[in-house]
Amino acid sequence: MKEIKVDVDLMLRTALDIGQNLWVYGADVRRVEDAVSRICKSYGVAHIEVFCIASLLQVSVRMPDGTYLQEMRRLKASGNNMARLEELNDISRKICNKEITLDEAGSRIRRVKTIEPYRSLYYYVAAAFGAAAFCFFFGGTWHDSIAAVIAAVPITFFDRHVLLKADMMARIMLEALTGGIFVLLAVLCGIGENVDLISIGVLMLLTPGMVFGNAIQDFLNSDVLAGLSNLVKAIIVSVMIAIGIGASYILWGRIV
Amino acid sequence: MTNIWFVSVAGGIGAASFGLLYHLKPKHLPYALICGFITTLIMMAGTETYEFGNLISNFAASFCGALLCIFLSRYKKAPFTVFMVPSLFPLVPGRALYYSMVGFMTHDKELFIDNIVASVEIAFGIAIGIMLANVFNVFYLKEKKKVEKKTKN
Numbered sequence: 001m002k003e004i005k006v007d008v009d010l011m012l013r014t015a016l017d018i019g020q021n022l023w024v025y026g027a028d029v030r031r032v033e034d035a036v037s038r039i040c041k042s043y044g045v046a047h048i049e050v051f052c053i054a055s056l057l058q059v060s061v062r063m064p065d066g067t068y069l070q071e072m073r074r075l076k077a078s079g080n081n082m083a084r085l086e087e088l089n090d091i092s093r094k095i096c097n098k099e100i101t102l103d104e105a106g107s108r109i110r111r112v113k114t115i116e117p118y119r120s121l122y123y124y125v126a127a128a129f130g131a132a133a134f135c136f137f138f139g140g141t142w143h144d145s146i147a148a149v150i151a152a153v154p155i156t157f158f159d160r161h162v163l164l165k166a167d168m169m170a171r172i173m174l175e176a177l178t179g180g181i182f183v184l185l186a187v188l189c190g191i192g193e194n195v196d197l198i199s200i201g202v203l204m205l206l207t208p209g210m211v212f213g214n215a216i217q218d219f220l221n222s223d224v225l226a227g228l229s230n231l232v233k234a235i236i237v238s239v240m241i242a243i244g245i246g247a248s249y250i251l252w253g254r255i256v
Numbered sequence: 257m258t259n260i261w262f263v264s265v266a267g268g269i270g271a272a273s274f275g276l277l278y279h280l281k282p283k284h285l286p287y288a289l290i291c292g293f294i295t296t297l298i299m300m301a302g303t304e305t306y307e308f309g310n311l312i313s314n315f316a317a318s319f320c321g322a323l324l325c326i327f328l329s330r331y332k333k334a335p336f337t338v339f340m341v342p343s344l345f346p347l348v349p350g351r352a353l354y355y356s357m358v359g360f361m362t363h364d365k366e367l368f369i370d371n372i373v374a375s376v377e378i379a380f381g382i383a384i385g386i387m388l389a390n391v392f393n394v395f396y397l398k399e400k401k402k403v404e405k406k407t408k409n
Contacts, residue, residue, distance in 0.1 A: 026278070027337055080278040082338045089335040117281055130273030137266040137296070138351050200354045204270070205277075207350055212375070213318075216383035242357035 007043070008067050010102045012059060015039040017109050018092050019050075019057050020073045025088065026080035028214055029226040032057065035092045042096040054229035077168050083117045120160065127156040127205055135201025140194055147192025148201040151182035155205055169240050172206050176244025177251075179203060184252045199245060206241055208234040260300045267296025267346035275342035284338065287328050291343030295321035299347055310377040314347050318385025321347075326393045340386070349378040 019036040027035075033050045040048045040061050047062040052075075060070035091108050094100045100108070131152035132145035140148070155175050163171045179202045183195060192198045212234040218227030271292020272285050280288060295317045302313025325339035332339075352374040359368030 026341065027335070031335065031337060080341060082275070082278050082280040082284075082341070084279065086281065086334045086338050090333075117279055118276065122276060126273045126276035130270050130277060133266045133270035133273060134346075134350065137263055137270060137346065196354070196358075200350050203354060204274075204345075204348070204350045207348060207353060212349070212379045213344070213347075213382040213386070216376075216379045217386060220383055220387055238353055238357060239360070242360050245357065246361040 007102075008061065008063055008069055010106075011040060011043045012061060012069050012071055014095065014102045014105050014109070016057065016059060016071055016073050017106070018088055018095075019052070019059075020075060021109065021112060022085065022088050023052070023057065023075050024078050025084045026078055026082070027085060029053065029218065029223065030221070035089070039092060039095050042098070053225050054233070081115075084112050084115050087112050087115055123160060124153055124156050127152040131201045131205060133201075134204040135198055138197055138200045140192075140197035140201060144192040144194050144198045145201070147183065147186035147198045150186045150191065151179050151198065151202045152205060154182050155179045155202065169236060172237055173240040173244040173247075175206055176203065176241045177248045178244075179206070180245040180248025181252065184248065203241055203245065206237075208237040211237070260297065260304055263300055264293050264297040267300075268293030271295075271342045271345050274345045278342060280338065280342055284332065284334065287332070287339060288342040291321055291324050291328070291339060292346050294324065295344060296346045310374055311381045314378045314381030315385045317347055318344055318382040319389050320385075322386045322389030323392065326389060344382060344386075347378065347382050349375040352378065 015036045018039065019032045022032050022035055023029075029052045032052045036050045036052075036057070036059055037048055040059070044064065045061045046064045049060045051058045055075050056072060057075055058070070058072040060068070062068045088109070091100070091105050091112075095102070095105050128149040131148040135145045135148035136142070155178055158175050158178055159171070163174060166174070180199065183192070183198045183202060186192050186198065187195050211230050215227045215230035215234060218224075218230055221227075268289045269292075272289035275285050275288035298320055299313050299317035302308040302316055303310065306313075308316075321343050322340060325336055325343055328334075328339045329336040352371040354371075356368050356371035356375060359365070359371060
């Protein structure tokens with residue numbers, strides 16, 4: 001009886017570790033709930049309830065022998081790390097197929113944090129290409145794209161080195177401010193022409209991305225809580241960008 | 257028409273760049289580029305060539321993109337999200353969000369409302385496209401299971 005209880009505890013902990021990390025690395029609420037549920041079901045739980053919102057993951061399981069466990073995790077800010085997400089998905093699948101034990105899964109989960117598919121330089125190149133491509137995509141000229149590259153590099157530098165420990169919203173605002181100043185600098189130097197199109201290309205690096213779409217998707221799936229939290233997040237990020245870019249224009253107006 | 261192709265290539269490069277920024281594994285980057293190109297092409301054809309409007313164009317682009325991502329996720333045995341996030345990134349209403357922010361900052365209500373409505377339209381289009389692609393996927397899996405059961409029996 002004792003042995004079963006320990007297994008249930010370990011199973012639940014592993015499932016929660018995977019769910020929590022999936023959220024941190026960019027999975028949506030449904031995927032987190034699905035992964036946790038599948039892992040627990042593969043260990044023969046009699047009943048399971050998983051509840052996940054933007055800040056909380058709660059799971060309760062009842063085993064066929066009557067053992068009942070409930071645990072929760074506080075979910076903090078999430079980002080996008082597809083390589084780690086893929087690794088976690090692989091671990092989850094292997095647990096469900098009984099290809100690895102829970103102990104092996106635990107050590108693999110701990111190693112997930114160390115996965116880094118690219119060197120730092122690549123992120124600068126990607127940011128530069130991304131900003132330039134989207135500047136062109138939104139109607140900018142080649143010159144505007146070059147100006148977007150100039151503004152994208154300092155944003156990436158701030159993001160990766162300077163503002164690492166800053167609060168997410170403050171970080172986005174400061175990065176938008178930096179981006180705005182560099183866009184205006186580039187235009188003043190005669191590199192680009194259309195301030196708005198260059199700004200749009202550069203700000204794509206900061207936009208909430210799929211969060212807005214995910215929010216609508218959650219609403220359509222009747223998951224109002226998840227949808228609301230995603231929508232609010234998207235709105236606050238947009239407002240922070242607006243404040244950052246607006247501040248850069250105001251600052252520029254005072255200086256020049 | 258040439259413009260659409262150039263813009264689609266830019267969308268593909270943008271998608272691959274964001275894939276890298278989102279730490280997508282190197283082996284998946286070409287797929288992000290192709291999916292980004294296709295979704296942008298469909299969206300641009302819808303808005304520019306056929307003038308279907310934001311909702312229909314983005315719905316068609318996200319539906320096709322999501323179906324492609326579902327196929328890739330099965331083929332490469334990776335989560336759907338891994339392909340979907342960078343591939344559908346060119347559909348994100350960057351321009352509309354930017355101008356709504358400008359409207360918000362300059363107290364230009366008309367600019368703000370017009371662009372917020374456009375952003376919501378685009379977001380709805382993307383969300384419905386992904387949802388329907390997922391519904392198709394569920395039907396496909398059910399049918400596949402039925403066929404597998406029949407062949408076993």
